[in-house]
Amino acid sequence: MSPKPRSFLASPEGLQKLEAAKAELNLSFAAIAKQAGVSADTVSRLFHPERGKRVSEASLTAIAQILAVVPEDIVAAEKMSQKDGVAEAKRRIQEAIKSKATELSLSDLELTSVPKELYQLNQLIQLDLSQNQLTSVPQELGQLNNLTYLSLSQNQLTSIPKELGQLNNLTNLDLFRNQLTSIPKELSQLNNLEFLNLGKNQLISIPKRLYKLNNLIQVVLDDNQLTSIPRELGQLNNLTDLYLFGNQLTSIPKELGQLNSLTELHLDENQLTSIPKELSQLNNLTLLSLSENQLTSIPKELDQLTNLTKLFLHENEQLGISAEILGSTWQEVNSGATPSKPADILNYYFRIQTDRQPLNEAKLILVGFGAVGKTSLVNRLIHNTFDPDSKKTEGINITQWPLQLNQNEDITLHVWDFGGQEIMHSTHQFFLTERSLYLLVLNGRQGHEDADAEYWLELIQSFGGDSPIIVVLNKVEEHPFDINRRALQQKFPNIREFIQTDCQTEIGIHTLRTAIERETDRLEHLRDPFPSSWFEIKKRLSDMTANYISFEKYREICQADGEPDPSAQNSLAVHLHSLGIALNYRQDSRLRDTHVLNPHWVTNGIYKLLNDHDLTKANGELDINCLNRLLDPKDYPLERHDFLLGLMRKFELCFPFQEDDKRYLIPDLLDKQQPEAASQFELPDCLNFRYEYPILPEGLLPRFIVRTHVLSDHQLRWRTGVILNFEGNQALVKADPQDKSVSISVNGPLSSRRRLLAIIRSDFDRIHSNFKFTPKELVPVPGYPNITVSYKDLLIRESKGRQSFEEVVGDELIDLNVQDLLNGVDIEGSRQRLSDIERRNQALKLFYSYSHKDETLRNQLDTHLKILQRQKLIQPWHDRCIVAGTDWAKEIDDNLKRADIILLLISADFIASDYCYEIELKQAMEHHQAGKARVIPIIMRPADWKNTPFSDLQAFPTNATPITSWSDRDEAWLNVETAIREVVEDIKAQRYR
Known part of the structure; x- marks a missing residue:
């Protein structure tokens, strides 16, 4: 079987057939796109082959099916051999000569030289020669003096060649990812140049003359070998973005402080020990990235950068800033996390320079299955007592253990003893933290100690990161046993020691206590600097007997004990949350007003529900009117029920039924039995995908069910699986605990199967982002559904230009086409190979303004927009994304200011909300009118909005018919998704024109 072409252009004859079919069926590009399950841009590319933008086979087949034409009759196949690439390049050039085209793409054609015919195209404005095999460029390229865009x-x-300096009209020059060691000084003649990308080359210096290019807006010099930057760089006073990360810079010139227009400065991954105080003059700076340097100090003047919204100082150990204060890394923020406030980071840093003590506190976490003796170990270690009849731990017990290290250093360990019952494991993960010391407790009663060890060690590694682990082989007098220590330590290098113990006879207890003291002493963040006034606040909170206080009461306590700064109060709240002293979830409007002083109160309340026999019999269906029966009213009064349910929703443990928000479903308590209907999904007839895990985390499928519940309404759900419905397709998603895998099978209309699979994979991506391990993604071979190939390996083959490979199937050796397999499971645009800079700039920030009474509808919209998100076109944000301990109102304001697109989810409740209408709407309209953002009203439910400030804007869905009024809700959401996609493409076209 010979490999099929990777992608296609319509031939002249094929284009005529396309146009005829389109006219006969009276279909627009948008209508074809909707029915074929592709973007309108894809359809446009197929109908405009002169642009040189190819279409994948999957997209071609889907479009051809809608237009009732034979794919082979309409395309000119592109086989990516060098010979065919040259021929195709010459064909495109001749077509461009004939049509007097101003744009030409010769990208990804395996060219080793530029065809001479190109130089006849004097009218060219844009030329793309990227992703070829060019080792040199002829000087004649400098003759195309109308070029404004050139990508090599x-x-x-x-x-x-120095002749490129003759391209006087050039505004954008892209030389990313080549092997350049220098650039000619003649490039300094490109007086109109605005964008210059020299990232990922081998440059050791930049000609000083280049800095005469005063029109430069963006300069990219990342991942070269630069050791210094000339001070002349400070003359580029129109520069807004400067990328210098990944070099070998040891200092930066103070003249950078003259770049008054600069908004983003990327200096991470260098060897800087200090930064000049003159950077404080960059009044327009919004992002400053200095992570992974060797900084020893920060100039005080930096707190004058009042427009700064993102500051990254991670992995500068000598600064002494704790991870809780630094917050999310650039990579995490780029994936949707909310950054820490620069003011919080700087306030903390400057405070600890003059007023600090070492924290001397850490977390000791005991994990293991039930009845292995964890609680007995805690009692023997801390109190030197033993009770053979002690009760099993329900939930989590937290104990303070005062230790003395190095003879005179007082330390406090916060000991978290986790119950071992299986139903609790899915909830434990929310309290398993990094920067802790772990005790894994095993015993030999059941006879599968090695498997138990692997399970827990994978779980610790996933949620505890690089935290040290002591493996305790407990009850060795009662059940003598051992495990494969060397193999486990080789696989899990964070294991520090294996210790045999018995609490009744005290065997090994002294050895264990000594090991705990030693490993505690070595904890990297044990002695993080802590402002002195914070100790008083922490002590006062610890001494309080209440289960919780309001956050305002917490602020009053801070004020009274010497911490008046709200920013510092927020930082302290994050620290206390991390240590487990006081839990705070101010990122969530359902939880922000409660500051939990007793973590037992939270964990015990949740575990009471998870362990309730009646709820289990009811398959996890909870009526909130029953909470008074399930929970002790003295500890859990009626006014705190919403908090507990809100926390369970935050942890993705439950969701409200769409038709009745007084009833909730807890998927962890669903029936274990798979329904008969699941067998209706025949693998050969489905689009299939599979994940394999080193361990299958407890609660994985229940969390997925919560995340996708809007797609499983009135569908079947069970504890390890669910059936989803979307745009006429159904998907079976089920976990196999024995195989440690999740399988996905989608049936229904061929044209839209990949859209549902994309949504499913997007939700799993978000869940997987919480794990330290990466599951294997496997693509079943068409016609052989039980044979899979690695998705990662397919991506590698594609990146290396491999079109096909051989695979053994049964007794046969068959050829498999790389792009056929990838395009079968991916939506278009999701596999773009992007540079770091493109990743930093690509996704548009989308802000939801909505009433919480429309949260179910917002979830439905979010589900449909996951396709745009997976294609890296948008980065959605709403108030449920706020990180713990932050000022929620400030977070909303900051994200609203940064938004490129603002969605107004219109309903009577939105209009009635003072916050939505008076604050968010007002600011959104100001940004819209100033051209800073695009506002899109989406009519969710019937409301009188004709006399509102946004009444002149185009509202969606079509004819502003409310979403809830459509008989086909999927069609309504697809209408909205298409509209948003068109806005995204329009913004990008204008921004990067």
Whole structure:
């Protein structure tokens, strides 16, 4: 079987057939796109082959099916051999000569040289020669003096001709990912240049003359070998973005402080020990990234950067800033996490320079299955007592253990003893934290100690990161046993020691206590600096007997004990949350007003529900009117029920039924039996995908069911599986605990199966982002559904230009096409190979403004927009994304200011909400009118909005018919998704024109 072409262009004859079919069926590009399950841009590319933008086979087949034409009759196949690439390049050039085209793409054609015919195209404005095999560029390229855009990225260029300096009209020059060691000084003649990308080359210096290019807006110099930056760089006073990360810089010139227009400065991954105080003059700076340097100090003047919204100082150990204060890394923020406030980081840093003590506190976490003796170990270690009849731990017990290290250093360990019952494991993960010491407790009663050890060690590694682990082989007098220590330590290098113990006879207890003291002493963040006034606040909170206080009461306590700064109060709340002293979830409007002083109160309340026999019999269906019966009213009064349910929703343990918000479903308590209907999904007839895990985390499928519940309404759900419904397709998603895998099978209309699979994979991506391990993604071979190939390996083959490979299936050796397999499971645009800079800039920030009474509808919209998110076109944000301990109102304001697109989810409740209408709407309209953002009203439920400030804007769905009024809700959401996609493409076209 010979490999099929990777992608296609319509031939002249094929284009005529396409146009005829389109006219006969009276379909627009948007209508074809909707029915074929592709973007309107894809359809447009197929109908405009002169642009040189190819279409994948999957997209071609889907479009051809809608237009009732034979794919082979309409395309000119592109086989990516070098010979065919040259021929195709010459064909495109001749077509461009004939049509007097101003744009030409010769990208990804395996070219090793530029065809001479190209130089006849004097009218060209945009030329793309990226992703070829060019080692040099002829000087004649400098004759195309009408060019404004030239891309030579991702080739193998070692030099570029000085004649490129003659391209006087050039505004964008992309030389990313080549092998350049220098650039000619003549480039300084490109007086109109605005964008210059020299990232990922081998440059050791930049000609000083280049800094005469005063029109430069963005300069990309990341991942080169630069050791210094000339002070002349400070003359580029129109520069807004400067990327210098991944070099070998030891200092930066103070003249950078003259770049008054600069908004983003990326200096991470260098060797900087200090930064000049003159950077404080960059009044427009919004992002400053200095992670992974060797900084020893920060100039006090930096707190004058009042427009700064993102500051990254991670992995600068000598600064002494704790991870809780630093917050999310750039990579995490780029994936949707909310950054810490720069003011909080700087306030903490400057405070600890003059007023600090070492924290001297850490977390000791005991895990293991039930009845292995964890609680007995805690009692023997801390109190030197033993009770053979002690009750099993229900939930989590937390105990303070005062220790003395190095003879005179007082330390407090916060000991968390986790119950071992299986139903609790899915909840434990929310309290398993990094920067802790772990005790894994095993015993030999059941006879599968090695398997138990592997399970818990994978779980610790996933949620505890690089935390040290002591493996305790307990009850060795009663049940003598051992495990494969060397193999486990080789696989899990964070294991520090294996210790045999018996609490009744005290065997090994002294050895264990000594090991705990030693490993505690070595904990990297044990002695983090802590402002002195914070100790008084922490002590006062610890001494209080109440289960919880309001956050306002917490602020009053801070004020009274010497911490008046709200920013510092928030930082302290994050610290206390991390240590487990006081839990705070101010990121969630359902939880922000409660400051939990007794973590037992939270964990015990949740575990009471998870362990309730009646709820289990009811398959996890909870009526909130029953909470008074399930929970002790003295500890859990009626006014705190919403908090507990809100916390369970935050942890993705439950969700409200759409038709009745007084009833909730807890998927962890669903029936274990798989329904008969699941057998109706025949693998050969489905689009299939599979995940394999080193361990299958407890609660994985219940969490997925919560995340996707809007798609499983009135569908079957069970504890390890669910059936989803979307746009006429159904998907069976089920976990196999024995195989440690999750399988996905989608049936229904061929044209839209991949859209549902994309949504499913997007939700799993978000869940997997909480794990330290990466599950294997497997693509079943069409026609052989039980044979799978690695998705990661397919991506590697594609990136290396491999079109096909051989695979053994049964007794046969068959050829498999790489792009056929990938395109079968991916939606278009989700596999773009992006540079770091493109990743930093690509996704548009989308802000939801909505009433919480419309949260179910917002969840439905969010589900439909996951396709745009997976294609890296948008980065959605709503108030449920706020991180713990932050000022929620400030977070909303900051994210609203940064938004490129603002969605107004219109209903009577939205209009009636003072916050939505008076604050968010007002600011959104100001940004819209100033051209800073695009506002899109989406009519969710009937409401009188004709006399509102947004009444002149185009509202969606079509004809502003409310979503809830559509008989086909999927069609309504698809209408909205298409509208948002068009806005995204329009913004990008204008921004990068």
